[in-house]
Each structure stands twice: as C-alpha cells, then as structure tokens.
Amino acid sequence: MTDAVVVGAGPNGLAAAITLARAGCSVTVLEAEDTAGGGCRSAELTLPGFVHDVCAAIHPLGASSPVFSGLPLADHGLRWAHPDAPAAHPLPDGRAAVLERSLPATADGLGGVDGRAWRRLVGPLVDHWDDLTDSILGPMLRVPRHPVTLTRFGLRAVRPAAALARRRFEGEAARGLFAGLAAHAILDLGSPLTSSFGLTFAASGHAVGWPAAAGGSQRLTDALVSYLGTLGGTVETGQRVTSLADLPPARAVLFDLTPRQVAAIAGARLHRRLRRRLNRFRYGPASFKIDYALDGPVPWTAAGCHRAGSVHVGGTLDEVVAAERDVVEGRHPERPYVLTAQPSRFDPTRAPAGRHTFWAYCHVPRGSTVDVTAAVEAQIERFAPGFRDLVLARHTMFPADLERHNANNVGGDVAGGSHGGLQLVARPRLALDPYRLAIDGLDAYLCSSSTPPGAGVHGMCGWWAAQSALERMR
Numbered sequence: 001m002t003d004a005v006v007v008g009a010g011p012n013g014l015a016a017a018i019t020l021a022r023a024g025c026s027v028t029v030l031e032a033e034d035t036a037g038g039g040c041r042s043a044e045l046t047l048p049g050f051v052h053d054v055c056a057a058i059h060p061l062g063a064s065s066p067v068f069s070g071l072p073l074a075d076h077g078l079r080w081a082h083p084d085a086p087a088a089h090p091l092p093d094g095r096a097a098v099l100e101r102s103l104p105a106t107a108d109g110l111g112g113v114d115g116r117a118w119r120r121l122v123g124p125l126v127d128h129w130d131d132l133t134d135s136i137l138g139p140m141l142r143v144p145r146h147p148v149t150l151t152r153f154g155l156r157a158v159r160p161a162a163a164l165a166r167r168r169f170e171g172e173a174a175r176g177l178f179a180g181l182a183a184h185a186i187l188d189l190g191s192p193l194t195s196s197f198g199l200t201f202a203a204s205g206h207a208v209g210w211p212a213a214a215g216g217s218q219r220l221t222d223a224l225v226s227y228l229g230t231l232g233g234t235v236e237t238g239q240r241v242t243s244l245a246d247l248p249p250a251r252a253v254l255f256d257l258t259p260r261q262v263a264a265i266a267g268a269r270l271h272r273r274l275r276r277r278l279n280r281f282r283y284g285p286a287s288f289k290i291d292y293a294l295d296g297p298v299p300w301t302a303a304g305c306h307r308a309g310s311v312h313v314g315g316t317l318d319e320v321v322a323a324e325r326d327v328v329e330g331r332h333p334e335r336p337y338v339l340t341a342q343p344s345r346f347d348p349t350r351a352p353a354g355r356h357t358f359w360a361y362c363h364v365p366r367g368s369t370v371d372v373t374a375a376v377e378a379q380i381e382r383f384a385p386g387f388r389d390l391v392l393a394r395h396t397m398f399p400a401d402l403e404r405h406n407a408n409n410v411g412g413d414v415a416g417g418s419h420g421g422l423q424l425v426a427r428p429r430l431a432l433d434p435y436r437l438a439i440d441g442l443d444a445y446l447c448s449s450s451t452p453p454g455a456g457v458h459g460m461c462g463w464w465a466a467q468s469a470l471e472r473m474r
Contacts, residue, residue, distance in 0.1 A: 001249045002026050004469065007241050007265075008256025008448065010038025010408070014224040014235075015067045015459030016254050016447045019466035021231035025473070028248065029233065032240035035218075036225050038256070038406050039414060040457055042216030046293040046393040049352045053217040054397075054405060055289075055414060057341040057359050058310050059457045060086070060201055062220065064133060064208040067459035071227060078223035079214040083309030083346040086210035087201075088302070089173075089180040090383040092315050096302030097177035103206040109304075114174035121168055122202045124152055129207035136200065137460045139434055139452040140425040157196035161189040162321045164198070172316050178202070179320040180312030183337050186284050186363055186413075187420050188328045189321045196424070210309055212343045216350070220457070241265060244442065252443045252469045256462065258283075258408050258416055258450045259428040262437065271438035274429075281428045281450065284420065285327045286399035286412025288372050289361035293392040297356050298342060300384045309346060313338040313360075313379050327363045332370050336362035338379050355392070366411035368399055408448060416449030427451050435465040436472075445469050 003025035006017045014036070017027045035041055039055035046052065062068060063080050087099040100106045103126055107115035125132055131146035132153055144150045156164065161182035165175045182189055182198030204210070213220040225235050240246075243265055247253055255262050259278035263270055270278070297306065305311050314320040314337035323333040341359040344350040350357045362376055373396060380387045397405070399412020408416060417423065427434060427450055435451055437444040447465030449455045 001251065002028050003250065003473070004252045004254060005030060005247055005250040006254045006256060006447070008038060008408070009036035009225070009235050009237070010256050010448070011040050011220070011224070011457050011459050012447050012449060012462035013038070013254070013256030014221070014228060014462070016256070016462030016466040017233050018071065018224065018228050018231065019067070019463050020469065021228060021233040023470050027228070027233040029228070029235040030239040030241055031235060031237045032407065034237050036235050036237060037218060037221035038408060040217045040221045042218035045291045045395040050293040050355070050357050051216045051350045052291040052357055052395070053343070053359060055402070056217055056457050057343060058210050058212050060204045060210045061456045061458040063211050064129070064204060065458040065460065066133065066137065067463045073220070073223040073227060076223040076226040078220055080211035081214040081343070081347040082209045082211045084307035085304065086205035086308065087181070087310040087312060088305040088308035089177045089312045089314070090300060090302045090305055091172055091176055094301050095173060096304040097173040098304040098308065099177060099181070099202065099205045101206065101209055106206070110171070110174045114169045114171050117168050118174060121156065122199065122206065125199060125203035126206045129203060132203065137453045137458065138464055153199065157199055158193055159195045160191055161194040161198050162317065163190070164195045165317055175317035176315070176320070179317045180314055183312070183314065183320055183324055184339070185419055186415055187418070188325045190325065191420060193424050212309065212347060214347050214349060217457070243267065244269060251473060252445065254445045254447045254465055254469060256448045258410055258448060259446065260410065261407065262446060266437070266439050269440040269442070271440070274438045277429050282418045282420070282423055283366060283410045283413040284415055284418035285363045286366045286368055287361045287402060287414050288364045288368065288376070288399065289359070289397040289402065290373060290376060291395045292358040292360070293351070294356040294358050294390045295392050296354070296390050297345060298358060298380070298384050299386045299390070302383070305383070306345070309341060309343065311340045311342065313340055313383055324363065327365060330365045332364055332368065332372060332375070334375065335379055336372065336375055338362045338376050340380070364399065364412070366399065366413055368412065371396070415455035419454055424454070425452065427454060433468050435468045443469070443472060
C-alpha cells in the first residue's frame with residue numbers, strides 16, 4: 001500500500017507530494033491530463049518557436065514561496081527570470097505609474113505627497129516581508145507568530161481597495177497603480193478585504209520581484225516533478241479520477257481539486273454536512289485569455305511600460321473599479337481591465353530573435369461565451385497605438401476552453417473559487433483544519449487553491465494539507 005496518493009499534479013499537488021516524500025512517505029500523483037502542471041503549463045499555442053504560458057505566466061509569490069524557496073529546484077532546471085520592473089500601469093494622459101523593484105524608486109516616480117504615502121503604506125510590509133508571508137500564507141485560525149506585523153497589515157487590508165486608494169493618494173498615477181494591483185482579486189473593488197490583494201502584490205514586487213520561470217511556467221512544473229522523482233515519488237499522467245473506486249490503496253489521499261469536484265468523486269461516502277458545504281462553495285468570475293505572437297515589442301506610449309514584466313491596462317482608478325464591478329454584476333465591460341504579461345522582453349528563450357510573445361486576459365462573467373477580443377485589443381491599442389499591426393498570430397481561450405484545459409477552472413474561474421467575503425479565509429470552510437475531509441473509510445484532504453491561502457503559484461495550499469496528513473500519520 002502506498003502511503004499517499006495525490007490527485008492532481010498542479011503546483012499545490014506537487015508541493016504536497018514533495019512534502020510527504022521528504023518526510024519519508026511513498027507517494028503517487030495521479031494527473032488526468034497528459035502533462036503535469038495544471039495551471040502551470042506552457043505550449044506553442046500560436047506559431048512554432050513561440051512559447052506561451054497557457055495559464056499562469058508571472059509568479060509574484062513563486063520566488064518567495066516558503067515551499068519553493070526551500071527546495072533545490074535550480075538543480076532541476078528552474079531559473080527565475082526577472083524584468084527590470086515588476087509591473088506598470090499606463091494612464092490615459094500618456095504617463096505610467098511603475099512598480100519598481102526598489103520601493104524608494106517607486107515612491108520617487110509617484111512623486112510628492114503620493115510618493116510619501118506609498119512609502120508609509122507599503123514600506124512596513126516590505127521591511128517585514130518574511131514575517132508577513134508567514135502570517136498570511138496559511139490558515140487564519142491559528143496563533144499568529146508575528147501578531148504586530150499581521151495587525152498592521154490587517155488594519156489596512158480589511159478596507160475596500162477603491163476606498164483605500166482614494167483616501168491615501170491624491171493623484172491618478174498612485175490610485176491607478178494600486179487599483180491595478182488590487183484587481184487581481186477578481187472582485188468588486190468596493191468590497192471589503194480587496195485592499196489585501198493590492199498590498200500583498202505591491203509589497204511582493206519590492207521585496208522579491210515578480211519573476212517568470214525562464215523558458216516558460218512548464219519549467220517550474222518540470223523541476224518539481226524531477227525533484228519528486230529523486231525522492232522516490234512518481235507522477236502518472238492520463239489518470240482521471242471520477243470516483244473513489246479509481247484510487248489505488250493508500251494511507252492518505254490528497255485532492256488538488258475544487259470542492260464540488262471532490263464532492264462528486266466521494267459521493268455518499270462524504271459526510272452529509274460537509275457535502276452540502278462543498279456543494280455551496282462559490283466560484284468567481286471567469287477569464288478570457290489571448291496569447292499573441294508579435295513581430296516586435298508592444299509599442300507602449302509610456303516608456304515605463306517597456307521595462308515591466310506585467311502591464312495592467314485599465315486606465316484610471318474609476319475605470320478599473322467600473323470594469324470589475326460590471327463583471328461581478330454579470331456584464332461585459334466596454335473597457336475591460338486587462339492584465340498583460342510580456343515575458344519575451346526579459347526572457348529571450350520565449351520567441352525567435354526579434355519576435356515576441358504577449359499574454360493578455362480580462363475578467364468576464366463566469367461561463368461567458370462572448371468573444372471579447374475586440375474590446376481587449378481596443379484597450380491595448382488605447383495605450384499602445386499600432387499594436388494590432390504587430391500581431392502575427394493569436395490564440396484565444398474562452399472560459400470553457402480554460403476549463404477543458406484544467407478542470408479546476410470551473411466555469412473559467414482560474415482562482416479556485418471566489419475570494420469574496422468570508423470565503424477569502426473560509427476556504428472551503430472556517431475550521432482549525434480546513435484541509436481535512438470527512439470521507440467514510442478514507443483519510444482524505446483537500447490541497448488545492450480552494451484552501452488557504454488561496455490562488456497563486458506558491459504551493460502553500462499543498463504544503464499545509466500535507467502537514468495535516470503527516471500529523472495524523474504520525
């Protein structure tokens with residue numbers, strides 16, 4: 001009998017498997033698709049020689065992840081590639097607010113009152129970044145090891161991002177920059193707790209940067225699989241689990257799946273109360289994604305955008321707020337907030353010489369079937385005139401395509417479930433051990449991004465679930 005079976009070979013599933021294997025457990029990972037990685041895969045989606053990240057491209061929490069940073073992944077082919085600046089936010093007047101690696105440089109770019117406000121707001125989080133990640137990258141119902149840092153963060157994080165930006169900053173540059181960072185939440189920015197996303201992404205940019213895996217996100221997955229192999233663990237692809245009968249005998253089973261998928265697999269063996277809770281789990285809005293092969297770099301009007309790995313295309317704070325509110329209320333914005341990444345600007349292995357890859361997605365209502373390519377490209381053209389003239393090929397993914405690529409993207413939701421309201425911390429429920437599942441005759445755990453600390457390529461959901469499993473095994 002195997003000590004542990006992990007269902008799903010995404011970053012969290014692989015992190016769980018490695019954690020168990022390092023503790024001396026025999027581990028088998030079952031992956032439904034033909035390639036491991038889940039949302040961390042790469043492919044030539046447009047033209048030969050153009051390497052695109054099918055889902056996640058930039059990893060703000062990847063390099064600083066306590067899991068990944070503690071593994072010898074460089075020995076297995078992983079190299080982090082950093083842009084000159086983590087992110088930029090172009091404005092309608094031709095300027096851009098730039099999130100620099102340096103906090104003082106960012107503050108100087110914002111200038112005057114807003115520069116000083118940025119230092120006061122973000123500086124303490126950068127100074128205590130390791131303590132902060134220890135506090136927020138895990139379940140909430142535990143005694144904090146760094147209560148002062150967590151309290152300082154929480155007092156700001158609990159506020160709606162739109163309100164915090166308007167109160168703290170006077171100019172459109174700083175307000176827009178913070179809105180673009182906070183909009184990674186995929187929520188109405190007038191909702192409580194959305195500032196937590198803006199603060200986390202801002203601090204991570206200064207503390208560790210926003211790197212990409214050189215050669216594509218698949219390289220991170222490949223490094224994790226390779227290292228797991230040295231520990232005796234195995235990954236079996238093409239092994240779709242649809243019921244508990246599909247599982248080999250094991251002391252513990254960990255599911256890198258979303259709650260409703262686990263409920264369907266476990267069926268009547270899942271305790272009734274938990275089954276109701278899992279089936280009530282809320283999924284969030286979807287994404288519409290476009291990958292481009294370009295004949296040259298994106299011709300941004302604002303110079304700062306050329307140095308950035310990510311460019312948040314949304315205009316002013318009010319425009320970003322309106323676009324994200326439209327999505328949450330079931331509408332397709334005329335001017336969507338578009339997240340873009342240009343990895344070939346700092347990783348030349350992604351495209352043939354002189355050519356570039358470009359990645360763009362916007363939020364749409366879950367399950368949307370509307371082609372928003374024209375709206376996305378109109379937004380990009382607004383800040384980069386002549387962009388369309390550089391397009392050699394494009395590859396679009398509707399929400400249904402994202403779900404076909406990775407079954408965890410339910411309805412096109414790439415975050416493993418909404419982070420709105422209490423579900424930011426109650427993933428999938430508020431409990432001392434939110435990872436353990438009550439399934440008759442099976443020691444089972446949930447280890448996906450539907451558990452704390454939530455979405456992102458950081459592996460912490462898998463690490464925490466593995467710790468829970470190890471505690472019971474011992």
